Structures are given as structure tokens and as C-alpha cells.
Amino acid sequence: MAVSVDEAASTDPVRDHTPPARRLRGRGRGRSVLEVALLTVLAVVMLFPVLWMIETSIKENRDVYAVPAKFFDFKVTMGHFKDVFVAPGGGRSALSVAFLNSVVVAGVSTALATVLGVPAAWAYSRFAVKAKKDQLFFILSTRFMPPVVVVIPIFLMYRQVGLIDTKLGLILIYAAFNVPFTIWMMKGFVDEVPAEYEDAAMLDGYTRLQAFRRFTLPLLLPGIAATAVFALIFSWNEFVFAIFLTSSDSVRTAPPAIAGLIGGTTVDWGLVAAASVVFALPVLVFAYLVRKHLVAGVTLGAVRR
Amino acid sequence: MAGIEVTALHKRYPDGTVAVDHVDLSIGDGELFVMLGPSGCGKTTTLRAIAGLERQTTGDIRIGDTLVNDLPPAERDIAMVFQFYALYPHLRTRDNLAFPLRAEGLPKAEVRERVDEAARLMRLGPLLDRRPHRLSGGEQQRVALARALVRRPRAFLMDEPLTNLDAELRADMRTEIKHLQGELGTTMVYVTHDQVEAMSLGHRIAILNKGRVEQIGTPLEVYDRPASLFCAAFIGSPPMNLIEVEVADGKLRSQGGLVLPPPPSLPRDRRLVAGVRPEALEVTEPGAERSAPGRVVSAEWLGDEVIAVVDHGGRRDVRVRMPPTVRFAAGAPVGLRHTGGPPPVYDVSTEELVA
Ligand SMILES: Nc1ncnc2c1ncn2[C@@H]1O[C@H](COP(=O)(O)OP(=O)(O)OP(=O)(O)O)[C@@H](O)[C@H]1O
Ligand SMILES: [Mg+2]
Numbered sequence: 001m002a003v004s005v006d007e008a009a010s011t012d013p014v015r016d017h018t019p020p021a022r023r024l025r026g027r028g029r030g031r032s033v034l035e036v037a038l039l040t041v042l043a044v045v046m047l048f049p050v051l052w053m054i055e056t057s058i059k060e061n062r063d064v065y066a067v068p069a070k071f072f073d074f075k076v077t078m079g080h081f082k083d084v085f086v087a088p089g090g091g092r093s094a095l096s097v098a099f100l101n102s103v104v105v106a107g108v109s110t111a112l113a114t115v116l117g118v119p120a121a122w123a124y125s126r127f128a129v130k131a132k133k134d135q136l137f138f139i140l141s142t143r144f145m146p147p148v149v150v151v152i153p154i155f156l157m158y159r160q161v162g163l164i165d166t167k168l169g170l171i172l173i174y175a176a177f178n179v180p181f182t183i184w185m186m187k188g189f190v191d192e193v194p195a196e197y198e199d200a201a202m203l204d205g206y207t208r209l210q211a212f213r214r215f216t217l218p219l220l221l222p223g224i225a226a227t228a229v230f231a232l233i234f235s236w237n238e239f240v241f242a243i244f245l246t247s248s249d250s251v252r253t254a255p256p257a258i259a260g261l262i263g264g265t266t267v268d269w270g271l272v273a274a275a276s277v278v279f280a281l282p283v284l285v286f287a288y289l290v291r292k293h294l295v296a297g298v299t300l301g302a303v304r305r
Numbered sequence: 306m307a308g309i310e311v312t313a314l315h316k317r318y319p320d321g322t323v324a325v326d327h328v329d330l331s332i333g334d335g336e337l338f339v340m341l342g343p344s345g346c347g348k349t350t351t352l353r354a355i356a357g358l359e360r361q362t363t364g365d366i367r368i369g370d371t372l373v374n375d376l377p378p379a380e381r382d383i384a385m386v387f388q389f390y391a392l393y394p395h396l397r398t399r400d401n402l403a404f405p406l407r408a409e410g411l412p413k414a415e416v417r418e419r420v421d422e423a424a425r426l427m428r429l430g431p432l433l434d435r436r437p438h439r440l441s442g443g444e445q446q447r448v449a450l451a452r453a454l455v456r457r458p459r460a461f462l463m464d465e466p467l468t469n470l471d472a473e474l475r476a477d478m479r480t481e482i483k484h485l486q487g488e489l490g491t492t493m494v495y496v497t498h499d500q501v502e503a504m505s506l507g508h509r510i511a512i513l514n515k516g517r518v519e520q521i522g523t524p525l526e527v528y529d530r531p532a533s534l535f536c537a538a539f540i541g542s543p544p545m546n547l548i549e550v551e552v553a554d555g556k557l558r559s560q561g562g563l564v565l566p567p568p569p570s571l572p573r574d575r576r577l578v579a580g581v582r583p584e585a586l587e588v589t590e591p592g593a594e595r596s597a598p599g600r601v602v603s604a605e606w607l608g609d610e611v612i613a614v615v616d617h618g619g620r621r622d623v624r625v626r627m628p629p630t631v632r633f634a635a636g637a638p639v640g641l642r643h644t645g646g647p648p649p650v651y652d653v654s655t656e657e658l659v660a
């Protein structure tokens with residue numbers, strides 16, 4: 001999700017300790033005005049769809065379909081949000097089940113990828129592994145293919161082993177996609193943590209694994225947080241596998257469920273928009289909460305030693 | 306406390322690099338032993354093998370009476386100080402010091418006692434509650450040393466612990482380390498590529514080159530009689546003048562007419578090089594007694610001494626160390642005279658000391 005990446009980038013200047021005034025003077029006033037103007041235009045273009053989505057989600061249905069479009073004077077309603085979670089006849093809606101599925105699938109697959117990927121990255125960083133470069137390239141190469149290319153073979157394999165239309169199936173495939181990513185990201189972070197910490201700990205009486213757990217791991221936490229957020233975002237947003245490999249409402253995740261709202265004879269755009277807002281929110285909040293770690297993670301290399 | 310015995314150490318890294326070719330060391334109990342050598346000669350690798358952080362390809366390492374080849378670092382009972390101090394960044398000084406003790410499972414009271422003692426020795430009192438990033442380089446270094454001491458290990462290993470400090474602080478810390486080692490009487494292996502550090506610290510110095518030991522000796526031995534041309538060129542600043550000589554009329558004579566007293570039992574029929582320290586030469590009036598004619602090419606006035614570069618018709622210009630009171634103009638003709646006893650003489654082809 002592009003928005004969360006922007007989140008990381010936009011907090012970055014906070015780390016830049018040059019006082020703003022001096023920076024402006026250094027570049028010249030004319031240029032800064034132009035910069036602000038261009039950035040404003042860019043922001044409007046980028047943010048308009050998001051604003052429109054939020055607006056649509058709180059408009060009455062008649063205002064949604066109004067021509068010409070109503071920007072400001074419309075009636076505000078929370079009805080669409082209620083529809084996202086509550087079925088028309090009462091009880092839980094199919095969408096709310098889909099959201100819950102998304103939480104489970106994204107959370108578990110990210111945890112799995114982290115638990116597998118971090119120790120692997122540590123091993124690749126610290127030890128002399130035979131043909132290390134080739135192995136790492138092979139691991140990365142599994143990410144070369146876009147999901148659409150592999151979804152058919154995966155579908156056939158899953159049908160053989162009975163993983164079609166199961167949450168476990170989605171969790172496994174997402175983890176499989178996130179492990180290489182985690183290994184590559186985390187190897188960079190581990191490389192940045194001097195091996196001497198572990199050496200010192202081993203001389204102090206710890207085993208290698210204890211040294212990793214007690215000394216290297218705490219230093220890796222920002223990196224792990226950053227990596228996990230990216231993995232989480234991938235799993236949360238993933239659409240292709242989700243729509244091909246699952247079909248029943250009780251298993252489906254949010255992306256195909258929301259897409260499924262569009263396509264009937266009439267489309268309830270208010271509901272679609274409300275569901276989209278709910279869908280986008282957790283990722284935004286999560287990225288916001290860990291934004292310091294994201295920045296720390298991204299800049300870790302620059303501040304070490 | 307214990308001595309360290311390294312026998313026929315050989316280390317080949319998985320990528321094929323031979324970092325240590327053949328090293329024998331016999332380090333006495335309570336000795337401050339310095340390993341000196343240029344970058345990449347295998348000092349760190351040797352030290353890490355002793356620590357158990359790197360497994361040697363072949364060869365034996367004994368600490369005390371124990372063969373430690375297969376012991377993990379934790380069981381070798383040694384402490385190491387790294388060039389990059391490796392203080393745990395998320396721990397305050399106090400906890401950095403306490404960590405090795407907690408790993409041993411010592412009772413709390415004893416941990417506190419030992420930490421306080423180490424802190425007192427290294428004067429860390431006011432720094433105990435700070436984290437490493439709020440300590441200066443010298444302070445971090447003292448904490449790293451203190452962390453090595455708290456455990457009262459059988460030996461200290463130091464890998465260029467002062468490289469990151471500025472010159473003045475380095476001199477202070479050098480004195481401090483030497484004093485501390487003398488006080489504790491713990492065996493210490495100290496790695497450096499700085500010859501001044503090596504000369505001023507070591508009881509004995511091992512000079513390493515390309516994974517081999519070139520010479521082991523006291524600082525004076527190493528300075529007076531370098532065992533090979535490599536050592537001769539490595540020790541001293543400026544280093545020895547290596548002057549090609551021939552034996553004639555019972556004297557060593559250089560191409561440019563410089564006459565040196567011969568050491569006893571010189572071999573015949575070999576091309577020889579004499580190693581002459583800059584302070585064993587002097588610049589004289591042209592034509593002075595026993596002097597060879599020469600010409601001052603340039604001179605560096607260093608305040609307490611002058612290093613004159615003299616062309617005396619040999620293949621290479623020689624460097625002469627003179628008191629700062631001498632006066633001569635660059636380019637002026639001078640005399641060059643040898644003043645000391647017989648210089649060490651090397652065989653050009655084997656590069657080794659022959660007399
Ligand atoms: N992990 C490794 N894998 C492969 N080669 C290595 C490794 N570590 C060191 N080497 C090589 O082994 C040789 C000796 O390295 P070592 O670190 O022991 O040198 P050093 O004497 O400590 O040098 P310096 O004074 O620069 O620290 C070097 O050529 C180095 O490139
Ligand atoms: Mg080294």
C-alpha cells in the first residue's frame with residue numbers, strides 16, 4: 001500500500017536536524033515557493049481518490065448518485081459502516097467475517113514468515129554457508145514471478161492436497177512469499193549489527209544461540225518491525241491468490257469480498273466505500289504506530305558505529 | 306592465570322584465504338605479549354583462534370595445561386577487548402559490567418562487589434548509569450577494559466583496543482593498561498600494528514608477516530637485531546637503513562665508501578645488506594676522518610631531532626638522526642660516518658639475519 005510507504009518517507013525529515021529556516025535560505029525563496037506549489041498539486045491529485053472514498057462512505061445513497069456530484073452539502077450517515085459489520089437481517093455480515101479472516105491470515109502468515117526468516121537471515125549473515133550468493137539469489141528469485149503467473153499451478157497443487165478454500169492454504173502461500181522478502185530485508189539489518197556483540201557474549205559465557213537471542217535480537221527489533229509491517233501489508237492487500245484459491249464466505253479475505261460487492265446489477269457504492277475505508281484503516285494505523293521503527297529501520301545503516 | 310601455548314597454528318578460511326600460515330607462540334604466565342604486524346598479517350585471526358571464536362584448520366592451542374582446541378569460547382575462561390568495543394548498546398555501564406558475571410550465575414552481592422571494584426580500578430564511578438552512546442571513545446574503552454577485568458579471567462586478549470582513540474588518549478591508556486596488567490599479573494596478549502605501542506607495552510613482541518612469525522623477542526632485541534629484512538624495515542621510525550655492503554680488508558664497505566665495523570663470523574660469497582639505525586650514523590664536515598662523502602638531499606626538523614636524508618652514492622639514500630642543534634644547508638656536501646658497534650647483517654637472497 002503506497003500510503004504507508006509514504007508514511008515512512010514523510011516522517012523522515014524529522015530526523016534531519018538542520019533547522020528548516022536555514023534549509024530554506026540555503027535553497028532560495030523562489031524555489032521553495034515553487035516546491036510547495038508543486039507538492040500541493042501532487043498531494044491533491046494523490047489524495048483525491050482517498051478523500052472521495054471517505055466522502056462516499058458517509059454520504060446518503062441519493063447524494064452518492066447525485067449529478068452534478070456534491071462535494072460539501074450532503075447528509076452525513078454512518079449507515080454504510082453499520083452495513084459493513086451487520087447483516088441486513090441482523091447478525092454478522094459476510095464482510096465482517098471476511099475482515100476477521102484477513103486479520104487471521106495476514107497476522108499468522110506474517111508471524112510465520114518472521115519466525116522463519118529472521119533466524120535464516122542471521123545465519124546467512126553470520127556463517128560461511130556454501131554457495132551463499134547462489135542460495136540468496138535463488139531465494140530472491142522466488143519473488144521474481146508475479147502471483148498471477150504461479151496461481152494456476154498453485155491452484156492445481158492445492159486441489160491435490162486439499163488446501164483449496166482454506167485459511168491455512170492462504171497463510172502458507174503468503175508466508176512462502178514473505179519468507180524470501182524477510183530474509184533479504186533482515187540480512188541487511190543483521191549485517192549492520194556488529195558480530196562482535198555476539199563474540200563478546202560468547203566469551204562472557206553464553207552459547208551462540210543465547211548470544212543471538214539476548215544481544216543481537218533486541219538490536220534487530222526495529223528492523224523486524226519494519227519488515228513485518230511490509231509483510232503484513234503484502235498479505236493484507238493480496239488479491240490474486242485470495243480470489244483464485246478461496247470461494248466460500250467463511251474463508252474469503254477482505255479484498256475479494258469487497259471486490260465481490262461490485263458486479264451485480266446495482267452497486268451499493270456507499271457500502272463499497274465504507275468497506276474500503278475499514279479495509280485501509282488498520283494498515284494506516286499500524287504503519288503510523290510503528291513509523292518510528294520504520295524510519296529507524298530504514299536509517300539503521302546510517303547511524304551505526 | 307595461565308600461559309598460552311600455540312603450536313603450528315594454521316587457519317584457512319572457507320573462501321581459500323590462508324590467514325595464518327604457521328604460527329608457534331609460547332606465552333608465559335603473567336606475561337604481556339604483543340603481536341605486531343602489518344594489516345592483514347593474521348593477528349586478529351590468531352587472537353580469535355585463541356579465544357575460540359574461530360576454529361583453526363590445524364594446530365593446537367593450550368591455555369594453562371588444557372588443550373582448548375574443542376572448547377567453546379565460554380569455557381576457555383578468557384576475556385577479550387575488541388577494536389570496536391562491543392559494549393552492549395542497550396545496557397547501562399553497570400549492566401554491561403555485570404553481564405558476564407550474571408552469565409556465570411554469581412550471587413547478586415558478589416556481582417555488585419566485583420562491578421564496584423572494576424569501576425574503581427578503571428575510575429568509572431560517574432559513568433555507571435550511562436548507556437554506551439553517551440560515553441566518549443576513551444570512556445567506552447575504559448568500560449570495555451573493566452568488563453574484561455570483572456570476570457578475573459585466566460588471560461586477556463586485546464585486539465587493537467586503542468586504535469579508535471586520539472594520540473594523547475592513546476598514550477594515557479597505554480600506560481594505564483601496562484600498569485593494570487602489572488598490578489593484576491594476568492597474562493595478556495595484545496595485538497597492534499603500531500610499533501610504538503608494541504615497544505612501550507610488551508614484555509616480548511612477536512612480529513608477524515603474511516601469517517608467519519618473523520621474530521619473537523624483547524623490545525630491545527627486536528630493535529637492535531631484527532631477525533629479517535622485513536623486521537628491519539618494519540621496526541623503527543624512520544626504519545633501519547638497509548645498505549648493500551661487501552667485505553673487504555676485514556671491514557664492511559658500502560658502494561659509496563661508508564665503512565662499518567664487521568660482526569664476527571661473516572659468511573663468504575654472499576650478497577649482504579647491513580641494517581644501520583639512523584642514530585648510528587652522523588653527518589660531519591666533508592672530508593672528516595673515517596667519513597664517506599655525501600650530500601644532504603633534504604632534512605626534517607622535528608623539534609627534538611633532525612632527520613637528514615643523505616645521498617652517499619649508494620643505491621638508496623640513507624636517513625640520519627641528528628640532534629636539533631646541527632646546521633647544514635640542503636644540497637650541501639657533507640661527510641657521512643658510522644658511530645655504533647657492528648650492525649646486523651642480512652643475506653639478500655634469504656632475507657635473513659646472518660651475523
Ligand atoms: N572471515 C574471513 N573470511 C575470509 N578471509 C578472511 C576472513 N577474516 C580475515 N580474512 C583474511 O585473512 C587475512 C588475515 O586477516 P586478519 O583479520 O587476521 O588480519 P589482521 O592482521 O588482524 O589485520 P588488521 O591489522 O588489518 O586487523 C586477511 O587477508 C583477511 O582478508
Ligand atoms: Mg585485525
